[in-house]
Amino acid sequence: MRGKVVIVGGTGGIGVALARRLAAAGRPLHLVAREAGRLSALASELGASFATADAADPASLRPAIEAAGSPLSGLVYAVGTITLKPLPRVAVEDAERDFRVNALGALAAVQAALPALRAQGPGASVVLFSTVAVQRGFPLHASIAMAKGGVEGLTRSLAAELAPEIRVNAIAPSLTRTPLAAGLTENPRMAETIARQHPLRRLGEPEDAAALAAFLLSADSGWITGQVIALDGGRGTIETKG
Numbered sequence: 361m362r363g364k365v366v367i368v369g370g371t372g373g374i375g376v377a378l379a380r381r382l383a384a385a386g387r388p389l390h391l392v393a394r395e396a397g398r399l400s401a402l403a404s405e406l407g408a409s410f411a412t413a414d415a416a417d418p419a420s421l422r423p424a425i426e427a428a429g430s431p432l433s434g435l436v437y438a439v440g441t442i443t444l445k446p447l448p449r450v451a452v453e454d455a456e457r458d459f460r461v462n463a464l465g466a467l468a469a470v471q472a473a474l475p476a477l478r479a480q481g482p483g484a485s486v487v488l489f490s491t492v493a494v495q496r497g498f499p500l501h502a503s504i505a506m507a508k509g510g511v512e513g514l515t516r517s518l519a520a521e522l523a524p525e526i527r528v529n530a531i532a533p534s535l536t537r538t539p540l541a542a543g544l545t546e547n548p549r550m551a552e553t554i555a556r557q558h559p560l561r562r563l564g565e566p567e568d569a570a571a572l573a574a575f576l577l578s579a580d581s582g583w584i585t586g587q588v589i590a591l592d593g594g595r596g597t598i599e600t601k602g
């Protein structure tokens with residue numbers, strides 16, 4: 361496909377793994393993230409263009425995405441926050457920030473990219489990120505599950521509205537070893553306990569998400585749209601053997 365792929369959140373764990381995978385496959389890239397130093401280093405390593413934006417201010421995404429030029433063959437919104445708190449401690453500000461960065465940012469990113477995605481013609485693909493905690497309820501996840509539930513609604517709505525030219529899907533990971541989840545994954549005992557709660561008996565790796573996102577951006581997934589695809593070692597839907 362001729363147009364660039366924009367990765368918003370290009371300096372995150374999953375964003376970097378995906379950028380490296382796509383660059384190795386020869387896909388032209390435009391990276392968007394908030395920290396110029398890490399962003400420019402990665403962009404120069406991969407031969408990508410880049411622009412800074414803060415997804416907490418969704419309006420800042422438009423110029424950063426438009427800087428990619430047109431057409432665009434894909435848009436990935438791999439930005440996320442995580443607030444794990446018991447309900448009495450969830451502040452309105454926590455919930456507003458989670459919703460703003462995860463859901464409103466995704467909406468603003470697709471809006472900004474839309475003319476350039478349409479310019480690609482059939483085959484353009486949008487990939488958003490939800491979480492296993494929408495499909496299956498977990499304690500302490502009220503704020504982030506509410507925000508990512510919005511992303512799942514957005515995925516299906518946009519898939520309907522933008523078909524047949526643009527496909528829209530979301531990936532719903534379980535716990536994956538990235539900076540976002542470091543508070544849980546860097547404690548070996550906690551990581552092992554959570555890994556055992558997955559029927560496939562391990563945590564996710566950034567490469568698991570990068571592989572699925574690359575598939576959703578490719579023509580091989582050309583008949584898939586409006587889906588929220590679980591990437592969770594079975595945790596969302598099946599029991600472990602004990």
Ligand SMILES: NC(=O)c1ccc[n+]([C@@H]2O[C@H](COP(=O)([O-])OP(=O)(O)OC[C@H]3O[C@@H](n4cnc5c(N)ncnc54)[C@H](OP(=O)(O)O)[C@@H]3O)[C@@H](O)[C@H]2O)c1
Pocket residue numbers: 369370371372373374375393394395413414415416417437438439440441461489490491492532533534535536537538539540541
């Ligand atoms: N890791 C998991 O266990 C897990 C589970 C379920 C869903 N997910 C989802 O997977 C996606 C990718 O996350 P990840 O695991 O790769 O986490 P990550 O390594 O922390 O990356 C998250 C990205 O979001 C960016 N970000 C956070 N707040 C931002 C803001 N206000 N403005 C701009 N960028 C902001 C971070 O920017 P900086 O690089 O500048 O920090 C980073 O690039 C997210 O949507 C996340 O919710 C992850």
